[in-house]
Amino acid sequence: MRRSVAALLRKDLRVELRTLAVLPGMVLFSISIFVLMHFALNRSSVEGDLAAGILWVALLFAALLGANRLFVADADQGGFDGFLLAPVPRSALLVAKVTTMLAFLAAVEVVAVPAFALLLLAPPLWPGLGWLVLVLALGDVGVALIVTLVAALAVRTRARDLFGPLIALPLLLPIVIGGARASSPLLSFGHVSTPAARWLAMLTLYDLILGLIAFALFDFLLEE
Amino acid sequence: MGSTPTVGKSARLQGVATIALMALSLALVFFYAPLEAEQGFLQKIFYVHVPLAIISLVAFVLAGLLAVQYLRTRDAVWDMRAWVMIDLALAFAVAALVCGSIWAKGSWGHWWVWNEPTLVSFLIVILFYAVYRPLRAAVEDRERQAAYASVYAIVGAVFVPLNFLAVRFSSAYLHPRVLGASSQLPGPMALTFLVCLAADALLFATMFRYEMSLRRLRAMVRALRRRREAARAAAALTEQRRSAA
Numbered sequence: 001m002r003r004s005v006a007a008l009l010r011k012d013l014r015v016e017l018r019t020l021a022v023l024p025g026m027v028l029f030s031i032s033i034f035v036l037m038h039f040a041l042n043r044s045s046v047e048g049d050l051a052a053g054i055l056w057v058a059l060l061f062a063a064l065l066g067a068n069r070l071f072v073a074d075a076d077q078g079g080f081d082g083f084l085l086a087p088v089p090r091s092a093l094l095v096a097k098v099t100t101m102l103a104f105l106a107a108v109e110v111v112a113v114p115a116f117a118l119l120l121l122a123p124p125l126w127p128g129l130g131w132l133v134l135v136l137a138l139g140d141v142g143v144a145l146i147v148t149l150v151a152a153l154a155v156r157t158r159a160r161d162l163f164g165p166l167i168a169l170p171l172l173l174p175i176v177i178g179g180a181r182a183s184s185p186l187l188s189f190g191h192v193s194t195p196a197a198r199w200l201a202m203l204t205l206y207d208l209i210l211g212l213i214a215f216a217l218f219d220f221l222l223e224e
Numbered sequence: 225m226g227s228t229p230t231v232g233k234s235a236r237l238q239g240v241a242t243i244a245l246m247a248l249s250l251a252l253v254f255f256y257a258p259l260e261a262e263q264g265f266l267q268k269i270f271y272v273h274v275p276l277a278i279i280s281l282v283a284f285v286l287a288g289l290l291a292v293q294y295l296r297t298r299d300a301v302w303d304m305r306a307w308v309m310i311d312l313a314l315a316f317a318v319a320a321l322v323c324g325s326i327w328a329k330g331s332w333g334h335w336w337v338w339n340e341p342t343l344v345s346f347l348i349v350i351l352f353y354a355v356y357r358p359l360r361a362a363v364e365d366r367e368r369q370a371a372y373a374s375v376y377a378i379v380g381a382v383f384v385p386l387n388f389l390a391v392r393f394s395s396a397y398l399h400p401r402v403l404g405a406s407s408q409l410p411g412p413m414a415l416t417f418l419v420c421l422a423a424d425a426l427l428f429a430t431m432f433r434y435e436m437s438l439r440r441l442r443a444m445v446r447a448l449r450r451r452r453e454a455a456r457a458a459a460a461l462t463e464q465r466r467s468a469a
Contacts, residue, residue: 149379153372157362163355167376170352171383174390181394202393206386213382217375220295223368 004088008096045122067147101144128186139179249423273323283313288381291374
């Protein structure tokens with residue numbers, strides 16, 4: 001299991017490094033949203049709830065954009081068939097794809113969060129950065145699980161680019177609630193209070209449940 | 225596909241019983257249940273709104289169980305049941321949302337109140353399940369369509385209660401609710417509520433039964449048409465051969 005996951009992960013990351021088809025797009029997209037928000041809201045700087053909301057929406061949309069491409073090569077160029085012929089557990093593909101998505105999200109955030117602080121955020125980013133990384137990490141796990149499961153569901157339908165986001169957005173809502181509420185005090189002026197434990201607990205719980213569902217159901221999306 | 229697909233005597237009886245119970249429940253709402261002290265007549269929409277909401281949510285979760293059953297047995301009838309269940313539950317959910325909106329307008333003066341978690345959760349659940357049918361239509365292969373739809377239904381069944389918890393968590397404060405638990409209601413109100421719940425549940429069951437038999441009937445008609453066309457084609461072929469010979 002571990003070896004097949006590692007092999008799949010290597011394949012996905014190598015393909016991305018050679019083609020650079022997804023990651024730069026995700027980064028550019030999130031930065032474009034920051035610019036868009038500046039003009040749409042007519043604000044040169046934001047803080048608190050507004051800042052948390054813009055950051056999370058930008059990251060989610062970037063994730064949806066990346067998820068649309070996550071399985072396309074496998075579906076169109078025989079990656080699924082090759083995988084199904086190999087004598088390895090099918091959950092290996094789920095673990096590998098979720099990990100790929102997590103890596104993409106982390107890479108996007110490494111660029112997008114500083115860019116957000118530079119372009120829009122009024123209060124300094126440093127004091128709450130440690131907590132923000134934790135909140136983002138907890139949110140990313142859930143986002144990666146949802147978009148991977150939904151992308152696997154949508155990729156072999158007609159109009160797959162439409163169904164992915166449509167199905168994923170309602171499912172992402174608890175993560176937006178938990179993530180945005182937890183990051184809001186970290187992006188405010190004044191002394192940084194720690195995020196309320198209940199949002200962190202909510203994110204963790206949702207991640208766990210999503211992990212179980214994805215693990216239980218992913219196999220059924222692969223059969224042929 | 226199972227026994228006689230037409231709507232038989234017992235189904236018709238069930239339909240009549242549904243109409244009777246619905247009439248009884250409405251009579252209780254308007255003539256038996258007392259006026260609520262604070263909201264007065266407006267509160268009566270509660271007897272329509274809450275049962276619709278409860279039944280649609282229970283049905284979404286049940287549809288998930290039916291989908292599990294499909295994935296275990298691979299019998300297409302379970303998938304069809306889950307499909308009909310979700311279609312009806314979606315209709316009930318939309319009705320509950322509309323009632324909730326009317327109630328919000330009456331008691332708080334706004335058609336939409338973000339602080340009312342039930343209303344917001346319903347919108348999200350409706351947005352999620354609204355994609356169920358288009359997704360089915362977008363998958364041509366029958367078995368794959370059923371498998372995908374089942375995965376969808378199971379994810380939804382888990383998501384619905386979680387979503388309610390999350391949205392409830394997110395409201396800064398909760399409006400005082402007319403109903404915490406039906407046990408807090410005074411006797412006549414509780415009785416009326418329970419009768420309404422039973423009437424709506426029966427309505428759901430009856431609609432489910434009719435819709436299932438309708439779809440079975442449609443499938444049979446389609447199969448018969450195909451057979452007739454095949455027979456005609458075969459007859460035309462033999463005719464052609466005879467005239468050629």
